Amino acid sequence: MGKYNFIFINGKFLEQKLTGVQRFAYETVKNIDTLIDDGAAFSELKDKVFLCVPSDVDESKLDFLKNIKIRKAKKGTGIFWEQTYFANDIRKNKALGLHLCNTVPFLQKKGIVCLHDITYTIHPEFVTTGKHQLMRLWHIVQDKVCAKKTLAILTVSENSRNEICDCFKIPQSRVDVVYNGWQHFSTEIAEGTTLSKWPELVEGKFFYSMSSLAKNKNFNWIIETAKRYPEYTFAVAGKMDLKKYGDTLSAGSELKNLHYLGYVSDDEAKLLMKNCRAFIFPSVFEGFGIPPLEALAMGTKVICAKASCLPEIFGDSVYYIDPYNYDVDFETLLSGKVSPASEVLEKYSWEKTASKTLEVVKRFF
Structure with missing residues (x-):
């Protein structure tokens, strides 16, 4: 210590809803808090760590x-x-x-960043x-600065590490994989x-999915599959931002077996996962993919696209x-x-994520 x-x-x-990268940041910080307690693995950092928040963050969000x-x-x-x-x-x-959500301040970029994925840089077709x-x-600008100018990069899968290193021509040693956890469920x-x-x-009679209209989430797979199989019920939770992603919803608006649930709380998501026939995750590109992990934690069968990092994370x-094939025999599958x-x-655990993050921090602190 000294630099x-x-x-x-x-x-x-903390200004945003806890989904995706925000969930990662919240749970990582929560577990860092435990790991720097007296007698814990990183107790020497106890008086050194601060969470800096914008002026509009409600005090109730800081009591964890x-x-x-x-x-x-x-x-x-x-x-x-x-x-x-x-x-x-x-x-x-x-x-x-320490920046856990893909961005750094340009004027103070010599820190540590978690670059979950580089979707915007390598997949312009998703826009x-x-x-x-x-x-x-x-x-695109942030991805390049994070990859080239920071002290160290964290990411959440080997697949993401390979993509970052290949795209920006940086050595694998610059990037540490910290993964995600599921214990919040x-x-x-x-x-x-x-x-x-x-x-x-x-x-037990419906298929459940969590999605947005972002093209990588492949929401169209749900629509097309629901069209082909009217005997099955499909329920989809998540924010459907038409201004940001365009109107994909209209294609499935007439389907009586496809139901949009909107944003659901963690408890509601757990309930839906626990009571569905299977959780479906047809995404074609992810940094990690937390929802299928949450579903497995609830004892739910998971149907997952064989794409991106998902086979790495979820194994067998x-x-x-096939995320581009809408003809699925659910009974056989x-x-x-x-x-x-x-x-x-x-x-996977949030404690492991936090511990690996602090190991990287200690290299420079």
């Missing part, structure tokens, strides 16, 4: 920490806070920045609207959470489909044998 006085964690993710100290900005929100006030805070306090194109341009479903909210769904514990979910679940 840096503190470790400042980028807390911009015991050891990490909070630095809440007096002003500034979102990207503007990250790129200005937070960057200046890092500089003034001679802190090591479908003007709003989405602006986001792509922002992330290990708690009991809250009392009063029932399927009665969705009377069209019958226990899920039922694979689900009667096949797969390996126990425990083979996957034992490999």
Whole structure:
């Protein structure tokens, strides 16, 4: 220790809903908090770690920490806070920045970043609207800065590490794989959470999926499959942002066996996973893919695209489909044998993610 006085964690993710990369950041920070406690593996860092958050983060979102100290900005929100006030805070306090959600402040880029994937850089075909194109341009710049200018890169699968290194021509030693966890789904479903909210769904009789309209999520597979198999019921949860991704919903709006549930809470997602016939994840590109892991944790059968990092993550514990083939014999598919979910679940935990992250931090702190 000596080059840096503190470790400042980028807390911009607390302005957003806990999905995907935000979930990764929240659970990683929560477990870092445990690992720096007195007598724990990284207790020497206890007084050095701060979570820095924008001015609009509600105090109720900050009560999950015991050891990490909070630095809440007096002003500034979102990207503007990250790129200005937070960057200046890092500089003034001679802190090591830890950025867990794909972006860094350009003025203080010599930190550690988790680059979950580089979708925007290597898959321009996934961009479908003007709003989405602006986001792509922002992330293309961020991807390059993260890959070329930071001290170290974290990512969430070997597949992502290979893509980052191949695209930016950097050595594998620059990138550490930290994976994700599932333990946020290990708690009991809250009392009063029932399927009665969705009377069209019958226990054990519907297929469940979590998706957005982003093209890599391959929502069209659900629509086309529902068209071909009216005898099956399909339920899809998630935010459907038409301005960002374009209108794909209209193609399935007349299907009586396809139901859009909107955003669901963790407890509702657990309930839906536990009571569906199988969880479907037809995505063609992922950095990791947390939802199938959550479903396995709930004891649910998982139907997964044989694409991207998914075979790496889930091995032989899920039922694979061709994400471009809509003709599926569900009865035959689900009667096949797969390996126990425990083979996957034992490999991943948020504690392991946090521990590996702190190991990387200690190389530079």
